[in-house]
Amino acid sequence: MQLLRLDWNILFTILNLIILYLAMRHFLIGPVMGIIEKRRALIDGQLKDARDQKEEAKKLLAQYEEVQKGADEEAAQIIERAKCDAGKAYEMQIAEGREQAKRLVADGQKTVELERAKMVQELEAQIAELALCAAAKILAENHSKETDRMLYERFLTKAGERHDADGA
Amino acid sequence: MEELDCKTAFTIPLFGGIPVAESVVVTWIIMAALTIAAAVLVRGLTVEGAGKKQLALELVIGGLYDFFRELLGRDGKRYIPYLITVGIYIAVSNMIGLFGMKSPTKDVGVTGALALMSIVLIEYAGIHKKGPKNFLKSFAEPIPIMLPMNILELFIRPLSLCMRLFGNILGAFVIMELLKIVAPLLVPVPFSLYFDLFDGFIQAYVFVFLTSLFIRESIE
Numbered sequence: 001m002q003l004l005r006l007d008w009n010i011l012f013t014i015l016n017l018i019i020l021y022l023a024m025r026h027f028l029i030g031p032v033m034g035i036i037e038k039r040r041a042l043i044d045g046q047l048k049d050a051r052d053q054k055e056e057a058k059k060l061l062a063q064y065e066e067v068q069k070g071a072d073e074e075a076a077q078i079i080e081r082a083k084c085d086a087g088k089a090y091e092m093q094i095a096e097g098r099e100q101a102k103r104l105v106a107d108g109q110k111t112v113e114l115e116r117a118k119m120v121q122e123l124e125a126q127i128a129e130l131a132l133c134a135a136a137k138i139l140a141e142n143h144s145k146e147t148d149r150m151l152y153e154r155f156l157t158k159a160g161e162r163h164d165a166d167g168a
Numbered sequence: 169m170e171e172l173d174c175k176t177a178f179t180i181p182l183f184g185g186i187p188v189a190e191s192v193v194v195t196w197i198i199m200a201a202l203t204i205a206a207a208v209l210v211r212g213l214t215v216e217g218a219g220k221k222q223l224a225l226e227l228v229i230g231g232l233y234d235f236f237r238e239l240l241g242r243d244g245k246r247y248i249p250y251l252i253t254v255g256i257y258i259a260v261s262n263m264i265g266l267f268g269m270k271s272p273t274k275d276v277g278v279t280g281a282l283a284l285m286s287i288v289l290i291e292y293a294g295i296h297k298k299g300p301k302n303f304l305k306s307f308a309e310p311i312p313i314m315l316p317m318n319i320l321e322l323f324i325r326p327l328s329l330c331m332r333l334f335g336n337i338l339g340a341f342v343i344m345e346l347l348k349i350v351a352p353l354l355v356p357v358p359f360s361l362y363f364d365l366f367d368g369f370i371q372a373y374v375f376v377f378l379t380s381l382f383i384r385e386s387i388e
Contacts, residue, residue, distance in 0.1 A: 009189040013281035016195045017257070023199065024253040028206035032229040035213045035222075042215060
């Protein structure tokens, strides 16, 4: 009976164990852990990709927002400038209009004055004619030296007054 | 009582005849079966879209791997494949009684070899991690008076590993054989479930668990 048997077979078992270890490592543990490791690497890579893309998207968004802000500012500037230009143009037009109006008024005044001067001249001519007519009538009716002189004096005085009043 | 014998399967006609024990032959059968099973199972493994077979395989191997990694810590990663191998081997050996073969672990030569390899691995791990000088110094830790204890531990640890496994499997084997003599029909089934499956698994677990604990201790 060999209940406790310690002999060569310990060596055999050790050899067996070493061979089994190499076989298991090569056929079972290596491949399976390799697959698990590869999958982990894949998942990690995908997670990293996702993170990178998120980062990129954030950057793009920031850029876009900045651009939009710039555009907003530019738009505000353009509007401001347009307002400014419009205001200037408006004032310029108003000034022009005012000047024109002034000129028109001045022209009108001049014309009126010229007309009046002409009218005065005409009136004077008519008056002179009338005076001559009257004088001729008087001369024809009543020829005295005294009346002649009186008439003539009076006429002169009147005409002179008018002339003086014209300020000519 | 004949069943208790560790029979010689055959004798190599060299140096006056080297007897090869039955346990070694059964171990060869186990090795062949495990290797073929592994080679068949890992065929067609894919990174994406794993099938049920692959998922189960990954669950078992990955689970064992994580279990040992937690026990050993980061520095003990290189010893994990050996521990997984030994765990599978002991578990299969303990349960092979179900197939009518004698468990190799019933042979004290096999458990002795396993324990011998464990202690070699434990001390090798210590030397590898600490360097020879610090490794020798570690025998006088935590205080120099512990030196004889630490040296004794070198022998006690493998002896306890060896005898625990051997005793459990032998005891289960003896009880099963006696039961089969007393009540050969149906009665041995629940006992076989306990002694062959449950106890076999527990003993495999205890063996690799203790070995990895000792490795962890020596590399710390």
